[in-house]
């Protein structure tokens with residue numbers, strides 16, 4: 218296997234990684250690290266897998282690609298199998314934002330300074346985690362698929378994240394400050410769908426009302442009507 222095909226969301230993750238040493242947490246098939254090495258986007262990779270089936274699959278694919286000198290496959294939970302400072306970057310993709318946030322919270326001093334995250338649901342929790350834990354949002358993508366998949370690149374930085382400047386806070390946390398500024402068709406469609414879904418549910422003080430307000434202010438930033 219020379220260069221496994223990736224779906225569009227993993228292609229977006231791939232394009233946001235640039236590292237000497239990179240860890241792919243919850244890799245499953247190890248297709249992402251294989252492509253990272255093949256394309257020179259990482260010099261060395263560590264694959265971490267919790268479950269025996271995906272662990273065996275990752276080992277098999279790395280061996281078939283003849284990349285065992287560049288990719289090491291380790292069994293374990295999140296960042297636990299890594300030493301502090303061992304990698305300068307990590308990806309966590311294809312899981313719920315709650316699961317990803319749990320993995321980040323447990324990482325402690327093993328957490329590298331750059332992260333590429335792709336949750337299968339809203340990235341709001343991850344953006345909040347980034348703001349509370351000294352990471353800035355450096356890039357965001359929204360990839361069409363079964364639903365729109367957010368992909369975030371975070372980097373450890375001091376001070377408030379300038380990406381949020383001059384944007385309505387709740388809209389930026391829900392939809393992404395870079396994505397709001399870029400204003401793609403995919404985002405506009407998502408915001409409109411949220412407004413249609415939330416309007417009949419919204420009442421003052423209810424969660425749906427707060428989410429509807431965020432969607433309406435996002436629409437205003439996007440210049441929609």
Ligand SMILES: C[S@@+](CC[C@H](N)C(=O)[O-])C[C@H]1O[C@@H](n2cnc3c(N)ncnc32)[C@H](O)[C@@H]1O
Pocket residue numbers: 227242243244245246265266267268271293294295309310311312320
């Ligand atoms: C849905 S797959 C996503 C695979 C791949 N990252 C992708 O985006 O296509 C999630 C993978 O993460 C693994 N996983 C879940 N929680 C994990 C954890 N805490 N540590 C390591 N691996 C984990 C699962 O075994 C599974 O292989």
